[in-house]
Amino acid sequence: MSDGQTPETLDPAAKKTVLRKFTYGMYVVTCADSEQTGAFTANWLSQASFDPPLVMVSVEKDAHSLPIIQNSGIFTVNVLETGQRRLAGHFGKKTAKVGDKLADIEHYQTESSQPILNDAVGYAVCRVINEMDAGDSVVVLGEVIEAGVHREDADPLTMAEAGFRHSG
Amino acid sequence: MSDGQTPETLDPAAKKTVLRKFTYGMYVVTCADSEQTGAFTANWLSQASFDPPLVMVSVEKDAHSLPIIQNSGIFTVNVLETGQRRLAGHFGKKTAKVGDKLADIEHYQTESSQPILNDAVGYAVCRVINEMDAGDSVVVLGEVIEAGVHREDADPLTMAEAGFRHSG
Numbered sequence: 001m002s003d004g005q006t007p008e009t010l011d012p013a014a015k016k017t018v019l020r021k022f023t024y025g026m027y028v029v030t031c032a033d034s035e036q037t038g039a040f041t042a043n044w045l046s047q048a049s050f051d052p053p054l055v056m057v058s059v060e061k062d063a064h065s066l067p068i069i070q071n072s073g074i075f076t077v078n079v080l081e082t083g084q085r086r087l088a089g090h091f092g093k094k095t096a097k098v099g100d101k102l103a104d105i106e107h108y109q110t111e112s113s114q115p116i117l118n119d120a121v122g123y124a125v126c127r128v129i130n131e132m133d134a135g136d137s138v139v140v141l142g143e144v145i146e147a148g149v150h151r152e153d154a155d156p157l158t159m160a161e162a163g164f165r166h167s168g
Numbered sequence: 169m170s171d172g173q174t175p176e177t178l179d180p181a182a183k184k185t186v187l188r189k190f191t192y193g194m195y196v197v198t199c200a201d202s203e204q205t206g207a208f209t210a211n212w213l214s215q216a217s218f219d220p221p222l223v224m225v226s227v228e229k230d231a232h233s234l235p236i237i238q239n240s241g242i243f244t245v246n247v248l249e250t251g252q253r254r255l256a257g258h259f260g261k262k263t264a265k266v267g268d269k270l271a272d273i274e275h276y277q278t279e280s281s282q283p284i285l286n287d288a289v290g291y292a293v294c295r296v297i298n299e300m301d302a303g304d305s306v307v308v309l310g311e312v313i314e315a316g317v318h319r320e321d322a323d324p325l326t327m328a329e330a331g332f333r334h335s336g
Contacts, residue, residue, distance in 0.1 A: 025191030
């Protein structure tokens, strides 16, 4: 079954319906190595440990940002705010199609040279400590090494509010 | 830093604030091996791949259910419905304190002998294909091998609605 075959007992419609009931936030993950930057909308993302503080994110294998994250060993989670659906949509496009998605979006750099969106609620810079193959994606696990808050009381943008669909 | 030391540059308050802006659903993960069952409230949970359909969940190392999941190689995600805050709270207690949490909650068994909550919106039975150490937890990755829907149009319970806090 892990070879890509669908188990005979699996009802694909039920599988899709249940997986689409999962609840997600909407984040922009940014990254940079010595040569280029990357930024993409992510929702398959969660905290994974309190002590140390770890974050896990599943990144598609064909994502422009994946090798950048793997080369640099760092990624940054930018938390979006309610109302920022358009910003999320901008970073959901493919770099191969639209080029540098950070070019026309205000951002600055952390001490660790990571791009941070000015309009994010806050951010967590994560140092990669492990990764795990996951079908069409790679689960990247990172330790939070730097964090900043731009707007303490802001409510986060959710996948439900944005009306996007990336599950099922 | 991955040895449990806090990086000097990390602002603990900012880290906590940002991680608490993450958005989560509320699920009950159930499991069973030949000797016992387990069930716990989970929110550090997400889809991780479309093809094959994979789900990742971070499980605390001291959880009653972790060895059951590791022994059986199966876990089940029960999606809760809006309004089911109390049900989520019930499964958030420690088995060591309250005993068998499934004892007084209606449930049935799948073909693979997994306990399913009657009141769940739906469920996804996952066969473990890998796991990754993650600080105080273990990230378990499973392939969806069976799924069922109890109430197609039901909205899911979110962590925000429940008002519980399990991040930061």
